[in-house]
Amino acid sequence: MNKTLLTLLAALLLSPPTFATHTPIHSPTEEILVEHSVVKMQLAPGITIEDASQAMLSKAADLNLKLVGRQQTSKALQQRGIASPHIEIFQFCNPEDAAKMVRHDIIYASYMPCRIALVEDNNGTPWLTTLNLNMMISRS
Secondary structure: OOOOHHHHHHHHHHHHOOOOOOOOOOOOOHHHHHHHHHEEEEOOOOOOOOHHHHHHHHHHOOOOOEEEEEHHHHHHHHHHOOOOOOOEEEEEOHHHHHHHHHOOHHHHHOHHHOEEEEEEEEOOOEEEEOOOOOHHHOOO
16 A cells, blocks of 8 residues: 555544635624535545545554445436446444543544545546544534
C-alpha cells in the first residue's frame, strides 16, 4: 500500500482535521454552510479508487473499527443502466466509542455509524468525504 494513502486515511480516521478556509460560527443565528459540515480530501495522484478502498478497509481493521455497512451505489446504478461516477459509502463502528458519544449526548447517535464516502466528482477526480464531527462536538 502507498504510505501517502495510509497516512491520509490515518489522519482522516484518527485526528481532528484543520481547515484554512474554515469560518467559525459565532452565534446560533449564523448559517451553517454545508461545506463546513464535511471533511473532503482528494486522493493523492496515482492512488486508484480500488487502492483507497482496500487501504481504508485495512486501516479500519488495524484500528479495530468494524465495517458495519458498505453501499456500492454506482454499481447498483450501473446495473440499472444508469451512468454514474464512482459512489461508495463505507460505514464503520467502534462500539466503545459509540457508547462514549451517546453518554455525552444522545444526539450523536444520529451520526452513527461513522460514514466515509469514496466518490468521483464530475471531472473524475476521486475524493474521500465524511462528516466534520469536530464542528458538531465543538458546538455541544
